[in-house]
Every structure is written in C-alpha cells, then in structure tokens.
Amino acid sequence: MATTRSRQEIDSNSAGNRDRYEPATFEKKWQDRWEREGVYKVPDEVPGKENWFALVMFPYPSGELHIGHWYQYSGADTHARFKRMQGYNVLHPMGFDSFGLPAENAAIASNIHPRIYTETNIVNMRRQFRLMGGSYDWDRELATHQPEYYRWNQYLFLKLYEAGLAYQSRGFANWCEGCQTTVANEQVLDGACERCGTVIARREMDQWFFKITEYADELLQMEHIDWPNKIKVMQTNWIGRSQGVDFQFDISEYGLAEKHLTTFTTRIDTVYGVTFVVLAPEHPLVEQLTQPEQREAVAEYVAQAARTTEIERTSTEREKTGVPIGAYAVNPLNGERVPILIGDYVLATYGTGAVMGVPAHDERDFIFAKKYGLEIRVVIAPDGWDGSDLDGAYLAPGKQINSAEFDGLSSKEGIEKIADKIESNDLGNRRITYRMRDWQFSRQRYWGAPIPIIHCDDCGTVAVPEADLPVELPQESDFKPTGRSPLADDPDFINTTCPDCGKPARRETDTMDTFVDSSWYHMRFASPQLADAPFDADAVKSWLPVHQYMGGAEHAVMHLLYARFFTKALRDLNMVDFGEPYSRLFNQGLLIKDHQKISKRSNPLAPDPLIDRYGADTIRCYLMFLGPWDQGGDWSDDGLAGITRWLNRVWDLCVRDTSGLSSSGDEAAEKELVRAAHKTTRRAVQDLERFKFNTTISALMELSTEMNRQWESGSISASTWSATIDRMLLLTAPLAPHIAEELWERVGHSFSIHSQSLPDWDDDLAADEVITVVVQINGKVRDRLQLVANVSEAEAFEAAFASDKVKVYTDDTEIVRRIYVPGKLVNLVVK
RNA sequence: GGGGAAGUGGCGAAAUGGCAGACGCGCAUGCCUUAGGAGCAUGUGUCUUAAUCGACGUGCGGGUUCGAAUCCCGCCUUCCCCA
Numbered sequence: 001m002a003t004t005r006s007r008q009e010i011d012s013n014s015a016g017n018r019d020r021y022e023p024a025t026f027e028k029k030w031q032d033r034w035e036r037e038g039v040y041k042v043p044d045e046v047p048g049k050e051n052w053f054a055l056v057m058f059p060y061p062s063g064e065l066h067i068g069h070w071y072q073y074s075g076a077d078t079h080a081r082f083k084r085m086q087g088y089n090v091l092h093p094m095g096f097d098s099f100g101l102p103a104e105n106a107a108i109a110s111n112i113h114p115r116i117y118t119e120t121n122i123v124n125m126r127r128q129f130r131l132m133g134g135s136y137d138w139d140r141e142l143a144t145h146q147p148e149y150y151r152w153n154q155y156l157f158l159k160l161y162e163a164g165l166a167y168q169s170r171g172f173a174n175w176c177e178g179c180q181t182t183v184a185n186e187q188v189l190d191g192a193c194e195r196c197g198t199v200i201a202r203r204e205m206d207q208w209f210f211k212i213t214e215y216a217d218e219l220l221q222m223e224h225i226d227w228p229n230k231i232k233v234m235q236t237n238w239i240g241r242s243q244g245v246d247f248q249f250d251i252s253e254y255g256l257a258e259k260h261l262t263t264f265t266t267r268i269d270t271v272y273g274v275t276f277v278v279l280a281p282e283h284p285l286v287e288q289l290t291q292p293e294q295r296e297a298v299a300e301y302v303a304q305a306a307r308t309t310e311i312e313r314t315s316t317e318r319e320k321t322g323v324p325i326g327a328y329a330v331n332p333l334n335g336e337r338v339p340i341l342i343g344d345y346v347l348a349t350y351g352t353g354a355v356m357g358v359p360a361h362d363e364r365d366f367i368f369a370k371k372y373g374l375e376i377r378v379v380i381a382p383d384g385w386d387g388s389d390l391d392g393a394y395l396a397p398g399k400q401i402n403s404a405e406f407d408g409l410s411s412k413e414g415i416e417k418i419a420d421k422i423e424s425n426d427l428g429n430r431r432i433t434y435r436m437r438d439w440q441f442s443r444q445r446y447w448g449a450p451i452p453i454i455h456c457d458d459c460g461t462v463a464v465p466e467a468d469l470p471v472e473l474p475q476e477s478d479f480k481p482t483g484r485s486p487l488a489d490d491p492d493f494i495n496t497t498c499p500d501c502g503k504p505a506r507r508e509t510d511t512m513d514t515f516v517d518s519s520w521y522h523m524r525f526a527s528p529q530l531a532d533a534p535f536d537a538d539a540v541k542s543w544l545p546v547h548q549y550m551g552g553a554e555h556a557v558m559h560l561l562y563a564r565f566f567t568k569a570l571r572d573l574n575m576v577d578f579g580e581p582y583s584r585l586f587n588q589g590l591l592i593k594d595h596q597k598i599s600k601r602s603n604p605l606a607p608d609p610l611i612d613r614y615g616a617d618t619i620r621c622y623l624m625f626l627g628p629w630d631q632g633g634d635w636s637d638d639g640l641a642g643i644t645r646w647l648n649r650v651w652d653l654c655v656r657d658t659s660g661l662s663s664s665g666d667e668a669a670e671k672e673l674v675r676a677a678h679k680t681t682r683r684a685v686q687d688l689e690r691f692k693f694n695t696t697i698s699a700l701m702e703l704s705t706e707m708n709r710q711w712e713s714g715s716i717s718a719s720t721w722s723a724t725i726d727r728m729l730l731l732t733a734p735l736a737p738h739i740a741e742e743l744w745e746r747v748g749h750s751f752s753i754h755s756q757s758l759p760d761w762d763d764d765l766a767a768d769e770v771i772t773v774v775v776q777i778n779g780k781v782r783d784r785l786q787l788v789a790n791v792s793e794a795e796a797f798e799a800a801f802a803s804d805k806v807k808v809y810t811d812d813t814e815i816v817r818r819i820y821v822p823g824k825l826v827n828l829v830v831k
Numbered sequence: 832g833g834g835g836a837a838g839u840g841g842c843g844a845a846a847u848g849g850c851a852g853a854c855g856c857g858c859a860u861g862c863c864u865u866a867g868g869a870g871c872a873u874g875u876g877u878c879u880u881a882a883u884c885g886a887c888g889u890g891c892g893g894g895u896u897c898g899a900a901u902c903c904c905g906c907c908u909u910c911c912c913c914a
Contacts, residue, residue, distance in 0.1 A: 237912075638857075697855090698853065816897090
C-alpha cells in the first residue's frame with residue numbers, strides 16, 4: 001500500500017486532500033461490524049413486529065459468484081432490507097444447494113472428492129456473499145450435502161413412503177448418457193437433458209417415484225397465491241389436465257385373456273367416425289395380437305420405434321408412420337370391425353397407449369389415413385358443409401351426423417350423451433388424465449442423499465428405521481459414474497442386515513434428485529440447527545409460508561412445482577398446516593452479456609475485480625439501475641460512470657461543512673426542498689415495494705441534484721438540510737448499504753442505519769403549489785398554463801380562453817365540447 | 832403448429848387512457864485543471880429554422896376515444912414455454 005498509491009489517493013492529494021468517496025476504505029469495516037454486532041440476526045419472534053420471510057433461491061456451490069448471481073442476490077437483498085426498514089422482523093437466510101451433478105461433474109473433472117470440492121467452493125462463495133453486503137443471518141446457513149440436513153430428507157422420504165406417496169416401479173425411464181443417470185420428465189427439454197444437452201434415451205429400469213399426480217387437481221388451484229401469471233400458465237400447461245373417456249373395443253375373437261382393447265379419447269363425440277385403432281409400439285397387447293404374416297414387419301417397426309426419441313415421435317413436423325398388425329377390433333357402438341395398427345406417434349405412457357383413429361376429426365389421424373388409404377368418415381359436420389371430401393381434419397365443434405341416434409345433436413351435447421351411453425352399457429368410463437407423470441426422483445449417481453431403503457430376499461423392500469438415520473454417504477467410495485450407482489460397487493455400503501428379520505440384505509444404492517432437497521429447505525431455515533426433527537413446529541408457524549420468494553423463472557415446472565407438492569403432502573401428514581410454500585413469488589429477469597447468458601462455464605464475469613475498482617455499492621446500484629428487475633438486462637461497463645457520479649455526489653452532499661448554514665432559511669426555498677424530499681420518499685417507497693429499483697434510483701438521483709441546487713442558493717437552514725440528508729440516506733440504505741452506513745455515522749448518527757425505520761411521507765408536503773395545466777385543441781397541445789394547485793374547473797377554462805395561443809384556434813369556431821381533467825388538462829373540441 | 836411476453840432517441844430506459852423520451856450512458860460546447868478515464872455548467876428525438884413558431888414521431892396497417900406508447904383487431908420481428 002505504501003508503494004502503490006491508488007489513483008484516488010493521488011486525486012485526493014492533488015485536490016487538496018478533499019474528502020472523497022473511496023469505498024475500499026470502509027466497506028469491509030462495516031461488513032465486519034454488521035456481523036460482529038449481529039445486525040441481521042433474527043429471532044423467531046419480536047414483540048410488536050410482524051415477521052417477513054424473504055427467501056431467495058439458494059445457489060449451487062459452483063465455486064464463484066458471477067455477476068449474474070449478483071444481479072439476483074443484490075435485488076433480493078435490497079427488497080429484504082427494504083422490508084426490514086419498514087419495520088418487519090425479516091428472515092433473509094442463505095444456504096447452498098450442494099448436492100447434485102454440477103458439483104459432482106466438476107469434482108470428477110478435477111479429480112477431487114465432491115465433498116472437498118463442494119466445501120471449498122462454499123467457503124469462497126460465503127466470502128463473496130459478504131463482499132456484496134448481503135444482509136444474511138449466517139447463523140441459519142444450511143448446505144444440503146451435510147448429513148445433518150439430508151438425514152431429514154431421508155426422514156421425509158420415509159414419511160411419504162409410509163403414506164404411499166413414494167414407490168418403486170419398473171418402467172421406461174429417461175436415461176441421460178452424458179450424466180449417466182435417469183432424469184425426471186421435468187428435466188427433459190426438447191428431448192434433451194436439461195443439464196448437459198445429451199439426447200435422452202428410453203431405458204427400462206427400476207426407479208423411485210413420488211406420487212405428484214395424486215395432487216394434480218390441487219396443484220392446478222393457484223388463485224390464492226400471488227405469483228406471476230406466466231408461471232401459473234406454465235404449471236397449468238405442464239399438468240395438462242384433460243377430460244375424456246376410456247372406451248373399450250372388443251377383441252374377444254382372438255381368444256386372449258384380455259377381451260377388450262381400451263382407448264382413451266377426449267373426443268368421444270367422434271366415436272362413430274372410427275376407421276382404425278392405433279396402438280403404441282410398446283403396448284402390451286401388440287405381441288399377442290400380431291398375426292403371423294405381419295410378425296416380421298411389426299418386429300422391425302417396434303425395434304425402430306425403440307431407437308426413436310419421444311420428442312421425434314410426437315413432433316408435428318415428422319411424417320406419421322405405422323404398420324398394420326393384421327388384427328381387428330370391433331367398435332361396440334356400431335359393430336364395425338376396424339384394423340389395428342401400431343404407430344410411434346402414440347405413446348405408451350399417455351392415456352392408455354391406444355387411440356381410436358378418427359381421420360376426419362384429428363390431424364394426425366387424417367394424415368395417417370391418407371397415407372395408408374383408410375376410410376375418412378365425417379361425423380361432425382362443419383357449418384354449411386356440402387358433403388364433399390375434407391381437405392384436412394375438421395377439429396372444431398359442429399353437428400353430429402352418421403352417428404346413429406345422436407344425429408342432429410351438437411358435438412358438445414354429443415360428448416355428454418355418448419359418454420352416458422358408454423357408461424350405462426359398461427363399454428367404458430369417463431376419465432380425467434394428466435400430461436404430468438409421477439416425479440421420478442432416483443438417480444444413479446454418488447453425490448446425493450441415499451434413499452433409505454433395504455432390500456431383503458425374504459421381507460422385500462424395507463424402510464430403514466428412523467433411528468438408523470442418516471444413511472450416510474460413504475466417504476471413500478469411488479464416485480465416478482459407471483451407469484449404475486457408484487454406491488452399488490461399495491460392499492461396505494451395500495451389505496447390511498434386514499431391519500425386520502435380521503438376515504443379510506442389500507441397501508438401495510440410488511440417490512435422490514436434488515430437487516428433493518430444495519422442496520423443503522424453506523422449512524429447514526426456520527430451525528436450521530434442530531437435531532431431532534426436520535423443523536420446529538413453532539418456528540415454522542412463525543415464519544411460513546414464505547412471504548416473498550425470489551428467483552428465476554427457469555424453475556417453473558421443476559423446483560416450484562415439486563415444492564408445492566411437498567408442502568401439500570406434508571400438510572396431509574399433519575406436519576404443517578398450510579398447503580402452499582411461497583405466498584408471493586417474484587421472478588427476476590436474466591442478466592446477459594454479449595447476447596449470452598452469464599455462467600461460470602461459458603461467459604464468466606467475475607465480480608471481485610469490479611468491486612476492487614468500483615466498490616460493492618456501485619455494482620449493486622448499477623445492476624439495479626439497468627432496467628426493471630423482472631426484465632433482466634445486458635451487462636456492459638459503459639453505464640457504471642453514472643452510478644459512480646451519483647454516489648460521489650451523495651458523498652459530497654453529506655460531508656459538506658454545514659457550520660455556515662443559518663438557523664432559519666428562506667421560507668420558499670425550504671418548502672421546495674421539503675417537497676422534493678417528500679416526493680422522493682413516496683416514489684422510492686412505492687417503487688421498492690414493487691421491485692422497481694431502477695426508478696427508485698432515478699428518484700434519488702433527482703433528489704441529490706435538487707439538494708445541490710438548493711445548497712447553491714444558500715437559503716436552506718441547517719435543520720432542514722440535515723433532515724433532508726437523513727431522509728436521502730435512509731432511502732439509499734437498502735440499495736447501497738455500505739455508503740449509507742458510513743455517511744450515517746459521519747453526519748453524527750449512531751450505528752446502525754439498517755436498524756432504522758424508513759421515513760414517512762406527507763402528501764400535503766409533497767404537493768406542488770403551482771401546477772402545469774395543458775391546453776389541447778382537438779387533442780393537440782397548444783399551450784401550457786401555470787396555475788395554482790387547487791384551481792377550479794371554471795378558473796381553468798377561463799385561463800385557457802385567455803391564452804393568445806389558444807385564441808388563434810378558437811376564434812371563428814364553434815366549441816362543441818370541453819373536457820377537463822382536474823389539475824392536468826383542458827381539451828377544447830372545436831369545429 | 833399452439834400458448835405467453837415484448838418491440839419507444841445513437842444506447843439502457845421512463846410514462847399503463849391525459850405534456851412521449853424522466854433518470855442515466857454517450858455526444859457537443861464552455862469552465863476548472865500541468866494533466867484527465869476527475870469535477871462543474873449548458874445543450875442533445877427527427878425535419879425545418881439564425882432562434883422561435885411549426886410539422887412529424889413509440890415495429891407496420893386499421894379501429895375505439897375529445898384524447899392512444901398505453902385499450903381492441905390484423906400483420907411483421909424478437910425472446911420464453913410447450914408440441
């Protein structure tokens with residue numbers, strides 16, 4: 001330091017030791033003192049204060065906070081600080097989502113044990129969160145890879161398992177070759193792995209599921225939560241509720257055990273238009289129904305379908321293919337015998353894996369029928385249809401024709417009446433299906449919470465007794481992925497005894513999806529150190545549900561859906577008394593740089609050098625000033641100067657020598673300054689509440705300009721000046737916590753500004769005395785009048801007619817209408 | 832293909848039925864300075880003008896209204912989600 005003088009030191013020396021804003025000289029000092037004095041420590045209850053749980057989605061410990069993290073976390077911190085200064089008892093905790101593939105893959109790449117890698121990263125990121133000036137209560141920090149945390153993951157799993165909400169089942173799972181594990185449907189984007197982009201394959205294996213579908217209908221109820229509509233729409237679409245009918249075709253002629261072939265349709269009104277039936281290639285009856293002469297073609301097609309991804313199979317662009325299997329099914333409503341085909345656009349996992357082919361009224365069936373020369377029979381007549389062939393499938397409602405006794409009904413009535421007939425004749429049932437599948441949460445990887453299950457040859461699947469939790473991850477396992485869980489190759493881990501019969505047994509070796517960890521972490525924050533339960537009932541009552549949740553929209557149908565499910569399940573187990581985890585949700589936008597998402601791997605921008613150069617407050621404010629927080633922004637260094645200048649100006653205003661100010665200033669000037677202060681307070685408080693940090697900063701910039709102007713006029717009293725300084729600092733504190741604290745001390749107040757209340761505003765003091773009334777002629781602005789604030793309508797018109805600029809347009813014309821908007825505008829409509 | 836969000840100066844943006852472009856960047860001119868990646872002042876949508884006045888102006892085209900960036904309809908473009 002003695003030899004390398006900073007630019008700012010040189011500046012201040014050459015400027016005659018002027019007192020300048022040098023964040024490096026005090027930011028750390030305040031961070032240390034906030035921590036030492038526990039400014040952000042929060043007890044569960046404070047008399048006279050309402051609790052406010054401000055939760056921001058916790059990060060993966062990837063190693064470095066990048067500027068995108070800063071964007072997310074400084075906005076959330078600003079809002080939490082705002083709420084604290086509004087008088088709430090604010091819980092704003094931080095933790096680490098420290099299990100999972102990113103840490104594990106990075107650890108493998110650098111050949112370090114995932115635990116060492118993760119914990120090293122956490123140390124660094126905790127340091128960086130401090131540099132940012134986050135108002136976290138570090139006593140409540142949690143990390144999901146710690147046995148103290150994941151034992152409760154295992155505990156909650158057991159509770160769900162006992163309640164029948166977790167189960168193991170064999171079936172086709174989404175296999176990611178890149179990640180060497182299965183992933184849930186929610187983690188497949190466009191047929192590829194959400195994490196690594198590898199195309200997902202189908203692989204049949206034993207997997208664990210949570211019965212999220214049991215809550216499908218309740219998950220659709222979102223009127224009572226204050227969430228962005230966008231997220232609600234995405235969840236609704238993901239759940240994909242559709243009402244339809246299971247309808248049974250007769251296949252008894254083949255003498256199989258199964259006498260019926262069940263199809264699912266949402267358009268039972270078109271049932272008289274069925275001219276074929278399509279099965280998914282994986283449908284269990286395909287094998288038995290296929291006739292000898294078709295066997296070869298069918299086998300080939302089934303094999304080919306198995307190699308095709310689900311996304312390809314259902315793509316609307318792709319040609320629909322299929323092969324007949326030589327068998328027929330009888331439509332019991334009209335006795336018609338129609339061919340059965342297999343087609344890969346039918347998925348085994350949706351509905352019943354079989355659909356009735358109605359080419360006249362379904363696009364895919366239409367193309368399919370054209371291609372294979374199948375009959376296209378119209379049963380829903382379009383308006384004014386002349387009986388000629390259709391150019392394409394007719395999907396809209398219409399009138400039933402060719403539909404036996406239902407002819408003449410509207411298709412809407414047809415849906416109900418035909419369903420009634422099917423149910424009363426025992427040919428099928430109304431059924432609701434969902435696009436959403438159960439949540440497949442077992443992973444064949446090392447770095448996750450072991451599923452606490454023991455497999456015994458005699459007793460079957462046995463839950464690990466609660467007293468034996470946690471089932472700890474073995475420290476010394478070879479953690480490299482092999483296609484099955486690395487735990488399966490660790491004899492010390494896998495070999496155990498059955499809790500029921502005591503004979504040798506094997507442990508389950510799959511680990512849990514990390515979304516299990518994050519489905520309840522908000523509850524753990526209420527009592528993070530509790531040793532004998534996942535959470536303390538009283539603490540949960542104090543803090544939950546989360547008042548304000550903040551984070552990215554990319555979790556819409558993953559974390560946010562899973563957490564809602566978990567909360568409802570725990571409610572039904574009488575562990576909590578609410579069904580929604582997050583009462584209010586706000587999604588910040590994405591910060592990009594050079595048209596790319598900022599991430600550690602692809603496009604890093606490290607904040608540490610920026611802080612060295614500009615200070616944490618400058619970076620925080622700059623990020624918040626880019627634009628509305630929910631819209632995201634584009635990082636560039638260009639605009640930083642504006643924030644630097646503003647904070648310099650704030651500094652300069654606060655360190656001025658006020659000894660020359662008089663005890664009574666000029667009345668008009670004082671009024672003007674007070675008005676500016678109250679207006680700014682109103683704007684800032686209202687905008688902070690709505691996460692409009694950019695306009696909050698604009699308002700504060702305007703106030704600092706106005707303060708300087710009034711100072712120059714020399715007619716402000718010492719008391720008004722200092723009251724305005726206080727107001728400005730209090731409003732700046734949530735955004736720029738360090739400079740606000742430093743100046744709060746310098747102007748003579750005691751520690752800490754962050755324990756103060758935000759100032760109130762008085763609408764009367766904020767009101768202008770003179771207002772500008774716009775005069776329009778036929779909607780065009782022709783003059784602007786300066787009038788007293790409480791001007792009457794008559795006076796306003798009188799003033800308007802007196803204006804020479806207006807007279808030009810009103811002479812020799814007839815005024816047909818006059819509009820008056822109080823305090824704002826006069827509009828004269830002339831002819 | 833379906834659903835959703837958005838489109839405003841050279842740039843980030845503000846205004847959600849009533850003065851378009853607040854605030855900031857950049858730029859220009861001037862002041863201060865040995866110096867400027869510092870500070871201060873003034874100006875800055877386009878056309879026209881010496882300057883005013885005036886005209887035009889919120890992706891494009893229509894509509895509703897005394898009045899539309901804002902509401903409605905159609906189109907184009909970009910982004911997100913789902914196929």
